[in-house]
Amino acid sequence: MSAALQQAADEQEPMHELARGARQAARVLAQSGRTMRDAALRAAAASLRASAEAILAANLRDLDASSAGSAFRDRLTLTPQRIEAMAAGLETVADLPDPVGRVLAEWDRPNGLRLRRVATPIGVIGMIYESRPNVGADAAGLCLKSGNAVLLRGGSESLHSARAIQDAMQDGLRAAGLPAAAVQMAPDADRRHVAAMLSAAGLIDLIIPRGGRSLVERVQREARVPVLSHAEGLCHTYVDGSADPAMALAILANAKMRRTGICGATETLLIDRSIADAQLPGLIDGLRALGCGFRADAAARVIVPDLPPADADSFDTEWLDAVLSVAVVDGVEGALAHIARHSSSHTEAIVAEDAAVARRFLDGTDSAVVMWNASTQFCDGGEFGFGAEIGVATGRLHARGPVGLEQLTSFRTEVIGTGQTRPD
Amino acid sequence: MSAALQQAADEQEPMHELARGARQAARVLAQSGRTMRDAALRAAAASLRASAEAILAANLRDLDASSAGSAFRDRLTLTPQRIEAMAAGLETVADLPDPVGRVLAEWDRPNGLRLRRVATPIGVIGMIYESRPNVGADAAGLCLKSGNAVLLRGGSESLHSARAIQDAMQDGLRAAGLPAAAVQMAPDADRRHVAAMLSAAGLIDLIIPRGGRSLVERVQREARVPVLSHAEGLCHTYVDGSADPAMALAILANAKMRRTGICGATETLLIDRSIADAQLPGLIDGLRALGCGFRADAAARVIVPDLPPADADSFDTEWLDAVLSVAVVDGVEGALAHIARHSSSHTEAIVAEDAAVARRFLDGTDSAVVMWNASTQFCDGGEFGFGAEIGVATGRLHARGPVGLEQLTSFRTEVIGTGQTRPD
Structure with a gap:
């Protein structure tokens, strides 16, 4: 880690503290079955609907504080219809097949060892996004479904909206008996939280940026954590x-x-x-x-x-x-x-x-x-049949093209023996 | 890119120039069939055997210049048997199934679109390794087989040995009608070449470090390019x-x-x-x-x-x-x-x-x-049945565990239609 980044990491201890909590939650999530995770998604949807008034009030605070132009204000604005769309989106994700535990490959060795590659959650995902507050709910839904904890850092303009949405997501987790720390967000709009996330090697397993070119370029330049990058589409x-x-x-x-x-x-x-x-x-x-x-x-x-x-x-x-x-x-x-x-x-x-x-x-x-x-x-996750997407990847490793639930998983290899030892 | 890394990149233009040549070669390699790539591997094996004397002489120059202890000297030393093992290794890799072009998934959409995920080479791989010169031949063989160009940066102690091996590999490529630039190495032992490789985002697609903890940590700290990382095995x-x-x-x-x-x-x-x-x-x-x-x-x-x-x-x-x-x-x-x-x-x-x-x-x-x-x-690529391995990955993305030919590929998605357009 460069001296500059190291300093950023030290100053931003709060974000790393959140990430450590997310890691604990990710362990619990990885052990939970799809029944619990789907129940949490459905409870979160119910909580979004029940909290609609509070979310709209929080969104109004963001809009009042914003001096941006009308296109930006439109992206920032929540309506009862948009909240319903977020809730319905979570239910749709709950209905999708479980991406965790899929057997990706199975083979035997001449010495009798049986090997199986099994899909697992990735762990802790850091999502850095810009104005649209609903991105936080969509991303949290996909991460939860795939057994990952998520650390959200939305735009400073949507801070109150994002917090109200996070509260509803955490209600859903608690209702299903899962740790609320599986969905967390930066405590305030300080831009240094982004630097802290990008330097959190070992605490965050994957950063997903969603926003304009300057955000994506900053992430690619500074990240010490693997990035699911999205460059331009020419x-x-x-x-x-x-x-x-x-x-x-x-x-x-x-x-x-x-x-x-x-x-x-x-x-x-x-x-x-x-x-x-x-x-x-x-x-x-x-x-x-x-x-x-x-x-x-x-x-x-x-x-x-x-x-x-x-x-x-x-x-x-x-x-x-x-x-x-x-x-x-x-x-x-x-x-x-x-x-x-x-x-x-x-x-x-x-x-x-x-x-x-x-x-x-x-x-x-x-x-x-x-x-x-x-x-x-x-070229879209929905059109590809993924049910939902968290973005489009233009890198060459792990994910390429639309990113759905499958691409939010890693894998482990199980080796099952009967006492085999390795010859010299 | 940080100012320090940018400066390193400018000073190290030679490495980036090599990478651009490797990119061109990678394009040709990706279009070549397995017949040509396997022919190149076999020709490289023959060339290693024919050049054994020159390789041993180059190795003697490295040994003469080295003041290291005996364990290190043993790893650095090449013998006729070790050269034969390198050549035989290339032939073994040539005999393995082609990892490129495998159909990884196939599915249809209700609108009649047919989708296929097909394995492709990754592109340009940067291999940074330490004392053992045979690692260069092994890595080059696996990269070639999987249709990737490779940029090698071995330890400064093995420079002459590595160059003699590279020459033999390039002879093999030429004999098969493939571009010699598909296997290249740093021109000299300057440590800044490592920084240049690590900063070569867009020119190198994947860095694979193989060596002690300090090398691996440096790579993880400085790389602006995705890294197939190998941390410790506790x-x-x-x-x-x-x-x-x-x-x-x-x-x-x-x-x-x-x-x-x-x-x-x-x-x-x-x-x-x-x-x-x-x-x-x-x-x-x-x-x-x-x-x-x-x-x-x-x-x-x-x-x-x-x-x-x-x-x-x-x-x-x-x-x-x-x-x-x-x-x-x-x-x-x-x-x-x-x-x-x-x-x-x-x-x-x-x-x-x-x-x-x-x-x-x-x-x-x-x-x-x-x-x-x-x-x-x-936990080993050979024991897993991969035929050969380029290392063991401890990251959670793309590859995890022993890394064989499959993990040296990326993929593309083919979408085959009959004139479909996307509804609003």
């Missing part, structure tokens, strides 16, 4: 010469315009040179009708002259807006070369009828998720 | 009241004394109070006959008075020597409580005939590997 959709034109437009319109602000939104259209003359104008018209703007390379502007030109950074920009970069490429190999240069390795899609070309594309990228004839906006 | 063997006495002695003798210096060696004997009077003296006699010394708690010393007393640190000490800590505990719950307090979460074993007690033990620890009626020294 996603590509490649329209191959063999694509069905109507399907290409439908997929592209959805991939770009359904929600422009999510990480699975397509940011760049790559179009095969062999069909660009015939197909690009129609694709552009269709997207323009939906309110999309463009940054196009020279070859695309020869075909559709009124497209605004791309500049040096366009193809490296995650727009998160109604803007699409457009480049003409030489077939699937051209598309793969462009993706290798510019992608953030999140999600890429090909639209093609030629199965061999599609297979080449699926095998040829280095990205977490690759799609054939589907919208990149399907 | 392993316990608990002898339950239901244990077969002869089996208990045989397992304990093996778990403690087969090799005392490996991480899977048992460091503490926990014995059930209900049988301690009857069984402890025989266990102690049996171990003493093998040259084992002891540190015992008060209850054990009441039964065997001439046992040396444990001090405050004994039960937290990884002896790595012919020394065994001994404690009397109250049944399986007492054993689990002791383990929760003192274990490094590596490997624990129970000797018991009572299946319910054994199940309670297997479920009740928080360790990577738990064993029933088997020696803790079985």
